[in-house]
Amino acid sequence: MEVKKKLLDIVRDTVRFKHYSLSTERTYIHWIKHYIFFHNKKHPKEMGKEEIEEYLTSLAIKNKVASSTQNQAFSALLFLYKEVLGVDMSEWNIQALRAQERKRIPVVLTKDEVKLVIENLKGIYNLITMLMYGCGLRMNEVINLRVKDIDLGFDKVYVWDSKSLKDRVIPLPLKLKQRIAVQLEAVSELHAKDIKDGFGAVYLPYALEKKYKNAQFETKWQYLFPAANISTDPRTKIKRRHHILANTLGRNIKVAAQKANLNKRVTSHIFRHSYATHLLQAGIDLRSIQELLGHKSVETTMIYTHVISEMNKAKLISPLDF
Structure with missing residues (x-):
């Protein structure tokens, strides 16, 4: 009897098939898991544009994450839906409230x-x-x-x-x-x-x-x-x-x-x-x-x-x- 793989295991397999780094794998797993728990363990197949927007907006408003962190979470969700679940997101036009991007001048040494x-x-x-x-x-x-x-x-x-x-x-x-x-x-x-x-x-x-x-x-x-x-x-x-x-x-x-x-x-x-x-x-x-x-x-x-x-x-x- 074939054992059905868990979603996060499929994500790991897909990340490795795409030859992404171990750090990227861990990052994607973290945000995908965080997204699922945010929506009370609802399966991503049962969610879509509205749930993604709600989650990303919450990161910006409640969690007050940096723009780069929110983009990181968004990249993980894009990977989940496009590469793992095979969902075409091209017409979704995600409109979440984005975290404010701070343009900092880099610190340099003499x-x-x-x-x-x-x-x-x-x-x-x-x-x-x-x-x-x-x-x-x-x-x-x-x-x-x-x-x-x-x-x-x-x-x-x-x-x-x-x-x-x-x-x-x-x-x-x-x-x-x-x-x-x-x-x-x-x-x-x-x-x-x-x-x-x-x-x-x-x-x-x-x-x-x-x-x-x-x-x-x-x-x-x-x-x-x-x-x-x-x-x-x-x-x-x-x-x-x-x-x-x-x-x-x-x-x-x-x-x-x-x-x-x-x-x-x-x-x-x-x-x-x-x-x-x-x-x-x-x-x-x-x-x-x-x-x-x-x-x-x-x-x-x-x-x-x-x-x-x-x-x-x-x-x-x-x-x-x-």
């Missing part, structure tokens, strides 16, 4: 402040942060780099399937070339040890491990910044070496900022903001920076012109000082 934070980072976290700043990488992009993504011959870093699904090529900072070469050698030695110990497999995206069965054991597919220990994959239960955890990197950056006595809120993303701002200050044109950052639209990149504008305002003086 070059001296960047240097201070990096000086307070040790070992591999020092190198990762320097690469993040030197290439304008997002945290997930830097920790997901593989050996094959580094081209020392042409001094390039390749980023595949980034946030906007745009592949891009970024100049490798020459100051890091020797350290990256040493890191590549260390990864190769660690991988050889893993193979000897009966491990050596690595996670491959888009079911490549089925298409190329031996690729998961090849050095070129290993993470550039591997974790210190072998761990169990939460999805497949396979024991293998993953990359350094985002939380661990973030925690090290926070501690380094505290040691540097900076009063700014320093996160991993501040190095990407600083990278773009410092390039603008150096006279690099906006279109080039857009390509380096992998933004779909130049409007997204233009936020950094506002940062420069605010910096220039600091040169103005008060009438009291005339």
Whole structure:
């Protein structure tokens, strides 16, 4: 007798079939479950436009969530109805009250402040942060780099399937070339040890491990910044070496900022903001920076012109000082 799968299990299967990340899977599950409980455990098949609008409006009015959080919940519901339940939502025209979008100017570090934070980072976290700043990488992009993504011959870093699904090529900072070469050698030695110990497999995206069965054991597919220990994959239960955890990197950056006595809120993303701002200050044109950052639209990149504008305002003086 065939056991009927629960809705959330079908959602998980669909997310994995679409090759979405584990974090996306957990986020979608959270919001779909929250949506169902909001409507007293009513099955989504029995709900539609009105229930979605009521739920999203409640998030904005009662829960007072940020615009990005409400959009995240909406994306989860779109996925549920379109990809899992096969419902055509094109004519629904969802009209929920949207959370107010706050357009904030990103906080950036000066070059001296960047240097201070990096000086307070040790070992591999020092190198990762320097690469993040030197290439304008997002945290997930830097920790997901593989050996094959580094081209020392042409001094390039390749980023595949980034946030906007745009592949891009970024100049490798020459100051890091020797350290990256040493890191590549260390990864190769660690991988050889893993193979000897009966491990050596690595996670491959888009079911490549089925298409190329031996690729998961090849050095070129290993993470550039591997974790210190072998761990169990939460999805497949396979024991293998993953990359350094985002939380661990973030925690090290926070501690380094505290040691540097900076009063700014320093996160991993501040190095990407600083990278773009410092390039603008150096006279690099906006279109080039857009390509380096992998933004779909130049409007997204233009936020950094506002940062420069605010910096220039600091040169103005008060009438009291005339």
